[in-house]
Amino acid sequence: MSSIREISTPAEAATPYDLLVVGGGINGCGIARDCVGRGASVLLVEQDDLASHTSSASTKLIHGGLRYLEYYEFRLVREALIERERLLKIAPHIIWPMRFVLPHSKMLRPAWLLRTGLFLYDHLCTHMTLPKTRALNLRTDITGKPLRSEYVRGFEYSDGWVQDSRLVVLNAMDAARRGADVRTRTRLVKAERGPNFWTATIQNKDTGATQTIKARAIVNAAGPWVAELLHDRLKVTSQNRVRLVKGSHIVVPRMFESKQAYILQNPDKRIVFAIPYEHDFTLIGTTDVPWEKDAGEVSISPEEINYLCESVNRYFKQGISPDDVVWSYAGVRPLYDDNSGNASAVTRDYVLDVDATAAPILSVFGGKITTFRKLAEHAIEKLAPHVSILKAPEWTADAALPGGGFAPSEFDAQVSRLRTYAPHLTQDNAWRLMRNYGLCAFEIATPSAGEMGQMFGKGLSAREVDYLIEREWARSAQDILWRRSKLGLFIDDAGQAALQTYVEDRLHAAKSPVFEDRSGWQQNVA
Structure with a gap:
């Protein structure tokens, strides 16, 4: 499965998608994952990098929200506490x-x-x-x-x-593994509404190339841009405000x-x-x-x-x-x-607004990272009467995210197993790889230190960077240092500059129709 996608020439997709999801934050990626797992065809577009705005700027907590009890938000707190238990089990690495x-x-x-x-x-x-x-x-x-x-x-x-931004990426990865078309640095320019389909124009921000696609429904998970997208680009009115x-x-x-x-x-x-x-x-x-x-x-x-x-x-x-x-x-x-008059008192609950007067659109207002999975289920409940394939059963409550297929109590044992497989890793580096990637760390680490390639500092290797480019949509040193990891806190300016040069060289090599790097991962560029 390829994670690098380029829109090379203006074209029109022949087959309609069941769902066009706009927004690569936690809600958009969570909805895309749930929908594709129920058999829907899904295209997700994100104008920047995954989790590049709100979803990477949280306090990094999976919590019920103790202070929300003061505002009598008992339903929200209960839902969040139940979700906390589920998320601890399906993503014990992050x-x-x-x-x-x-x-x-x-x-x-x-x-x-x-x-x-x-x-x-x-x-x-x-x-x-x-x-x-x-x-x-x-x-x-x-x-x-x-x-x-x-x-x-x-x-x-x-x-x-x-690790909030990694939670977003893992949802996108799982969605892509199950068949979703995930395109970063791709903007929804406009969409015209028909009785049964949306006709949307999307544009690759790097190349400027556009493409026209059709979708049976749109999910507006644009976060801070939810209202602008709804009113300006989709020409849909709503009484709800952000x-x-x-x-x-x-x-x-x-x-x-x-x-x-x-x-x-x-x-x-x-x-x-x-x-x-x-x-x-x-x-x-x-x-x-x-x-x-x-x-x-x-x-x-x-x-x-x-x-x-x-x-x-x-x-x-x-x-x-x-x-x-x-x-x-x-x-x-x-x-x-x-x-609410006080910004601190504004509800952290979410509202899902469905307009089905023609081809349906669902807009997400509000929400918090802890409840993203339940929000996705509620969104699909609202869309299912209008998109029949979404009537398939719920499935995400117990399905591990990529790399999370082990019990929370087994984390230390997995770190030890990784060090046995790759004895050149220090304890700190093995711990970091397991905390970031879980069992996917075994796809990155190699038995020999020489196979890890160029080192950029703090244990970051070319092998890991290749993985992030090819599997996790990383396109710059910033993506890697501040969203896929927090290694920007440790790697000096020279290491960061070398990393950016390496990423640019790898992406340039990826523009050939098929390339294979020294790690053995074959990359098909769509």
Whole structure:
């Protein structure tokens, strides 16, 4: 199966697709995977790289959303907690449990309210497998060591961590393996609606070539561009609106040794997380800032950096300043507009809007990464009356994502097995490969170090880069360093420049109709 797809000449696809999915974020890729697994023919187009916007700018949590209980979002929290359990099982390589410490501040929410919320959090999901909440004496418990002396009491509860952009890519990979046509850097220019089909024009952003395709239905999963796509390019009206909220994060050198994360209450009633990140760092976020500018041009502001530093300094002995920030990222969350006055109070639930007055279109408003799989099932429920092939049974609840075909408890054993197969790998490199790729790491690693090819730093090899180009739609050093991995935190400028040159050379070689690289993977370019 090829992951490199070029639209070489203007053409018209002869056979209609059952579904055209617009948007290569978590919702679009999750819907595409579910639909193709039910037998539908699917084309997914993404104007940039997979997960290049909102889906790679999250706080990296698979969680119920403890603070949503304060807004009485019990259905959303319960659904998210159930999904947390499922996702831990189907993607144990990129999703794993994490404990969170919640210090109690006497000036904010009372302890009884926190205990009540955490009790609900533990029991809304009846089949919870993670450890339940425990009360902490922060003066004696090891988790209190990094905290300031005024924090005496606290609570510790369970949630999950996810490599968010990899979750998107794995859904796209599984969709493609099952027959979906996944095209990155491909934009939907326009679409005309008929009684039974959409006629759409798509354009490859690199070559400028266009193609006309037909589809029985469209899924508008364009995230921050959902309304623009609906109104401007598809000429469809909707009463639902999207509300854009910017969330920003900072990364600083590691602030504490423990594996637990911390959830910090602020005087404005918002919460900020401090999370162990890529071994050597701490991830801090997020903010909630209304956003009315271009969703594709977003970055953290000095005010947000100061806010996050102040939030951390309120709780930790080790203070931080803007000078400590080694990396930051920001993204725009396309929330369903429920008319809340406060950006933090806007619902994280989703609304699925179906217009079937002619050829159907379903638009996704809102959502969160934890509930993407259930959102896809609900989307298909709404489309099934109009696209008969989608009436096939649900199937994704227990189907492992690529590389995830092992029990969570077997992770360390799989790392050991990988090192036995490829003894030249260090423990850290074997762990990273297994955390990124799961069992697919055996397709990357080779018994001999010499077969791994050129090295770019931090264990990143030409062999791995080839895999990312050929199987995961990587087209630049940025795709590899910041979305397929977070190696951009470690690889120096010279290594990054060498990587970009290598990627460009590989893509140039791929323009021949068929090529075979030294790794033995044959690549057909459509």
